[in-house]
Amino acid sequence: DTAVSQTPKYLVTQMGNDKSIKCEQNLGHDTMYWYKQDSKKFLKIMFSYNNKELIINETVPNRFSPKSPDKAHLNLHINSLELGDSAVYFCASSQQGGYGYTFGSGTRLTVV
Amino acid sequence: DQQVKQNSPSLSVQEGRISILNCDYTNSMFDYFLWYKKYPAEGPTFLISISSIKDKNEDGRFTVFLNKSAKHLSLHIVPSQPGDSAVYFCAVSSANDYKLSFGAGTTVTVRA
Numbered sequence: 001d002t003a004v005s006q007t008p009k010y011l012v013t014q015m016g017n018d019k020s021i022k023c024e025q026n027l028g029h030d031t032m033y034w035y036k037q038d039s040k041k042f043l044k045i046m047f048s049y050n051n052k053e054l055i056i057n058e059t060v061p062n063r064f065s066p067k068s069p070d071k072a073h074l075n076l077h078i079n080s081l082e083l084g085d086s087a088v089y090f091c092a093s094s095q096q097g098g099y100g101y102t103f104g105s106g107t108r109l110t111v112v
Numbered sequence: 113d114q115q116v117k118q119n120s121p122s123l124s125v126q127e128g129r130i131s132i133l134n135c136d137y138t139n140s141m142f143d144y145f146l147w148y149k150k151y152p153a154e155g156p157t158f159l160i161s162i163s164s165i166k167d168k169n170e171d172g173r174f175t176v177f178l179n180k181s182a183k184h185l186s187l188h189i190v191p192s193q194p195g196d197s198a199v200y201f202c203a204v205s206s207a208n209d210y211k212l213s214f215g216a217g218t219t220v221t222v223r224a
Contacts, residue, residue, distance in 0.1 A: 004155070031210055042114075043156070043201065043214040056211055090155055094210075101148075101212060103155030 006104035023091030118215035135202030
């Protein structure tokens with residue numbers, strides 16, 4: 001039973017499309033995150049929700065919109081996809097803020 | 113503006129020898145320092161951590177050293193095993209901060 005699960009694992013789509021990535025955690029954690037790993041392999045935080053409340057919103061284009069229907073789910077919707085959005089997106093959760101993250105296995109997004 | 117730097121993108125070591133991975137950070141206010149390990153097509157998994165009040169933490173074959181005055185931490189793996197071949201990320205956090213800031217990672221290859 002996967003602790004943090006993301007779907008889909010791979011996503012190939014055309015420029016201009018709108019797509020969503022879903023994340024669910026069964027650890028009972030209060031905080032969930034989206035990280036982006038770009039071509040240079042840096043892991044950069046995009047968003048964080050604590051008990052369904054947005055607490056971190058880094059400098060991310062407003063084409064990216066997170067949604068947390070409950071504290072076990074954090075979805076990422078991306079509008080008007082661009083080539084530069086191609087990356088691996090990781091969902092994570094934690095109970096104690098920036099300590100003890102559990103990551104999902106990632107979603108590799110390729111925009112063509 | 114990278115707050116965490118791992119200046120060695122790769123490291124090759126013979127099985128049974130010591131692997132030493134290094135990490136430098138810029139902000140003396142960080143409280144927690146962590147190492148994550150990542151296999152291909154998987155999410156990063158927590159390996160070992162240290163808080164700012166300590167200078168050494170050991171867990172089996174893994175030891176993390178923290179030098180606060182130099183803003184430097186290192187991970188020692190002794191002895192190195194083939195299963196240790198992975199990407200290792202250094203990460204830092206502050207108390208009451210929900211985000212982890214990651215370095216770019218060091219790819220470790222353990223040769224038989």
